Amino acid sequence: MPALRELQRALGRALLAEAVTGAPAELAPAELALPSQLLAIYRNTCLGALTGALALSFPAVRRLVGSGFFETAAQEFIRTHPPTSACLNDYGQQFAAFLAQFPQAAQLTYLADVARLEWAVNRALHAPDVPGLQVQLLAGLHAAVVASLRFVPHPAVSVLRLDTPADAIWHAVLDQDQAAIAALDPAAGPVWLLIERCAGSVQVRRLTPAAWQFTQRLCAGEPLQAALSEAACANHAGEELNAVLNALLADHLASARFTGWIGEGTS
Amino acid sequence: MLDSSDSQGQAGSISAAAGIGLRFPHHEQVLQTRPDVPWFEVHAENYFGGGAVRRTLEAVRRDYPLSLHGVGLSLGSAEGLDLSHLQRLAELTQAIEPGLVSEHLSWSVTGGHYLADLLPLPMTEEALEVVCRHVQQTQERLKRPILLENPSSYLQFEHSSIPEWEFLGAVARRTGCGILCDLNNIFVSASNHGWDPLTYLDALAAQAIGEYHLAGHSVCTLEDARVLRIDNHGSPVSPEVWALYEQALERFGPRPTLIEWDTDIPAFEVLLDQAAQAAERLRASRGDCPHARAA
Numbered sequence: 001m002p003a004l005r006e007l008q009r010a011l012g013r014a015l016l017a018e019a020v021t022g023a024p025a026e027l028a029p030a031e032l033a034l035p036s037q038l039l040a041i042y043r044n045t046c047l048g049a050l051t052g053a054l055a056l057s058f059p060a061v062r063r064l065v066g067s068g069f070f071e072t073a074a075q076e077f078i079r080t081h082p083p084t085s086a087c088l089n090d091y092g093q094q095f096a097a098f099l100a101q102f103p104q105a106a107q108l109t110y111l112a113d114v115a116r117l118e119w120a121v122n123r124a125l126h127a128p129d130v131p132g133l134q135v136q137l138l139a140g141l142h143a144a145v146v147a148s149l150r151f152v153p154h155p156a157v158s159v160l161r162l163d164t165p166a167d168a169i170w171h172a173v174l175d176q177d178q179a180a181i182a183a184l185d186p187a188a189g190p191v192w193l194l195i196e197r198c199a200g201s202v203q204v205r206r207l208t209p210a211a212w213q214f215t216q217r218l219c220a221g222e223p224l225q226a227a228l229s230e231a232a233c234a235n236h237a238g239e240e241l242n243a244v245l246n247a248l249l250a251d252h253l254a255s256a257r258f259t260g261w262i263g264e265g266t267s
Numbered sequence: 268m269l270d271s272s273d274s275q276g277q278a279g280s281i282s283a284a285a286g287i288g289l290r291f292p293h294h295e296q297v298l299q300t301r302p303d304v305p306w307f308e309v310h311a312e313n314y315f316g317g318g319a320v321r322r323t324l325e326a327v328r329r330d331y332p333l334s335l336h337g338v339g340l341s342l343g344s345a346e347g348l349d350l351s352h353l354q355r356l357a358e359l360t361q362a363i364e365p366g367l368v369s370e371h372l373s374w375s376v377t378g379g380h381y382l383a384d385l386l387p388l389p390m391t392e393e394a395l396e397v398v399c400r401h402v403q404q405t406q407e408r409l410k411r412p413i414l415l416e417n418p419s420s421y422l423q424f425e426h427s428s429i430p431e432w433e434f435l436g437a438v439a440r441r442t443g444c445g446i447l448c449d450l451n452n453i454f455v456s457a458s459n460h461g462w463d464p465l466t467y468l469d470a471l472a473a474q475a476i477g478e479y480h481l482a483g484h485s486v487c488t489l490e491d492a493r494v495l496r497i498d499n500h501g502s503p504v505s506p507e508v509w510a511l512y513e514q515a516l517e518r519f520g521p522r523p524t525l526i527e528w529d530t531d532i533p534a535f536e537v538l539l540d541q542a543a544q545a546a547e548r549l550r551a552s553r554g555d556c557p558h559a560r561a562a
Binding site for chain 1: 318319338351375386393421
């Protein structure tokens with residue numbers, strides 16, 4: 001009699017195999033005559049549910065490649081990257097990287113970028129609700145302390161730099177806007193994006209390179225002063241940009257893009 | 268044992284009435300029209316995150332009792348429960364205060380991978396111990412009893428030594444959990460494996476039954492001409508399953524009853540009609556059943 005753990009491992013392998021080739025020997029004799037057909041039912045349910053979950057999270061990718069191609073790519077992805085959580089809203093983090101390496105999609109240079117954007121949109125939709133940091137707590141801190149703070153980004157916030165104008169492609173494809181699709185130029189990149197949840201709906205915004213670099217460094221947990229000076233330095237700008245970035249920081253704080261900070265008086 | 272009557276009268280409790288499985292295509296309609304439905308059931312995992320989806324659930328909960336139905340805890344996994352999954356279920360349970368919480372007698376996780384289906388367990392002493400341990404662990408974490416749903420299955424294991432109905436009853440006795448008696452699943456499995464569905468019902472203890480599920484299934488023919496029933500929740504409740512529901516009502520009395528529809532989801536009115544048919548049978552059973560309570 002097989003131990004339960006081994007039986008489950010064997011069935012798991014059979015469900016995620018490239019094709020149903022046979023059944024584990026532990027099935028009842030009546031079933032052994034038809035192992036592949038019975039296993040195929042479970043396999044179809046498993047692959048169908050996971051393909052459906054990916055289709056929900058990556059609707060523009062699916063429209064771009066068509067449902068047949070999407071299913072092929074999704075099933076290959078499912079077999080090589082099965083979900084590690086039963087919460088399917090969390091499934092698909094590596095799909096963009098997978099598509100970037102998927103030989104059949106090599107010609108679609110923008111496809112992986114659209115998938116990166118859709119994953120960020122998915123995070124913005126489903127990330128847990130976390131209150132933003134209380135700005136008034138910052139007011140009590142010494143300026144030198146504020147300069148050294150490392151902010152914790154809200155889980156719904158993403159910053160993406162994409163080589164292709166994936167945001168324009170994403171909008172046009174989901175809106176099925178034929179004029180906009182015709183006007184798309186996949187070479188018209190790169191774009192610097194901020195993706196977040198505002199009042200329950202997802203917003204995708206383009207930032208200037210300097211604003212994006214500053215925001216990206218803050219979200220990566222760099223100290224405030226370091227993020228400010230490096231963004232300014234990279235953009236060869238002085239006081240004027242500094243004022244813009246400080247205004248942007250105020251907007252980040254007011255928009256609850258950070259949930260706390262690490263540093264003195266950790267929030 | 269969890270008796271449906273225990274929670275009568277408490278806020279959010281679910282009466283022995285016919286509720287509907289709430290799915291995304293109907294969210295907007297339910298929020299806009301607040302239909303006359305006694306309670307809704309939702310799949311817990313769909314609400315583990317925040318944002319607009321969670322706001323919808325909270326809005327529905329303000330007006331209706333809710334049942335949280337888990338599909339991913341994998342109580343039958345030999346490798347133990349995913350504690351972060353259990354934690355998220357506990358947080359949702361605490362936030363939503365559902366009238367009922369349920370899961371399945373099945374497994375979905377092996378080697379750290381979620382297989383996105385309710386897979387059949389071998390009915391062995393080892394599996395019984397695994398399931399009992401995990402039901403207890405879940406109930407301790409949630410600080411409340413859960414209902415365990417009988418599965419539908421297409422294959423059995425040669426080394427199974429316990430009939431499924433005895434296995435289910437043993438889990439209920441050992442852990443104090445209730446039973447979510449899915450009549451479509453009983454009919455589907457009985458048909459696929461050559462069991463007598465009434466033998467199944469006769470083996471269950473009335474006081475353990477906390478809820479009924481009703482759904483449609485499909486029928487396919489295998490290469491050897493054998494007919495296989497597939498539990499796809501994509502059609503109206505079949506006449507045979509309605510008849511089995513009546514048998515269950517006769518044996519166990521009225522309980523909260525759910526209409527489930529998950530593939531090719533129809534207009535909400537179709538679900539209302541199915542629920543009305545269940546409600547009619549609940550009413551009739553109250554007239555017949557000496558232990559009936561007013562809903």
